[in-house]
Amino acid sequence: MSDDQPTNDGQRFDRLPATAADRVVPGRASREEVVDWWETRFGVDPAVFDGYSFWEKGAGKIWIYNGEAPDPTHIEAVGMTILRTRQEHWKPTTRGAARFGRHATSNVVVLDPAEATTFAAGEDQELPRWDGDWGYLIAAHEIAGEVEPIGVGLYLHGELRSRIPKGSREELGTLE
Numbered sequence: 595m596s597d598d599q600p601t602n603d604g605q606r607f608d609r610l611p612a613t614a615a616d617r618v619v620p621g622r623a624s625r626e627e628v629v630d631w632w633e634t635r636f637g638v639d640p641a642v643f644d645g646y647s648f649w650e651k652g653a654g655k656i657w658i659y660n661g662e663a664p665d666p667t668h669i670e671a672v673g674m675t676i677l678r679t680r681q682e683h684w685k686p687t688t689r690g691a692a693r694f695g696r697h698a699t700s701n702v703v704v705l706d707p708a709e710a711t712t713f714a715a716g717e718d719q720e721l722p723r724w725d726g727d728w729g730y731l732i733a734a735h736e737i738a739g740e741v742e743p744i745g746v747g748l749y750l751h752g753e754l755r756s757r758i759p760k761g762s763r764e765e766l767g768t769l770e
Contacts, residue, residue: 654680
């Protein structure tokens with residue numbers, strides 16, 4: 595590898611390349627890969643992401659911005675984090691799941707009120723009734739006749755592990 599090959603600078607925002615063929619920084623996800631991942635994992639129609647731009651800052655922290663950022667390299671944040679890449683399994687963020695999870699048609703576990711309360715509090719729970727994929731899921735619950743995402747869970751061996759960040763956990767009492 596040449597010393598002049600572009601590398602990831604964890605202190606700077608860099609726009610994701612459109613496709614893998616456009617990639618100049620090794621390991622950086624492309625826009626196409628991110629959109630395809632949301633479609634493959636959660637059934638989110640790629641058109642949902644029209645008008646958004648994707649950026650990386652840090653090691654695989656993907657940000658989404660509604661529109662174009664003029665020069666995001668000198669700012670601290672642009673839009674919101676949506677996904678973590680550069681690890682074995684890509685992980686959606688809680689904010690990403692909350693914002694785009696309502697468009698998901700697969701790997702969404704709808705929790706009853708008691709389960710949703712436990713999940714929102716950041717607690718893990720047995721959930722043997724789930725018969726879908728293992729791995730990261732969008733946990734949701736029904737409210738006012740609509741299924742609303744709560745956040746990201748990790749489902750393994752009959753257990754739903756809440757991945758709600760400590761600062762976002764809610765003590766809801768009961769959701770009934």
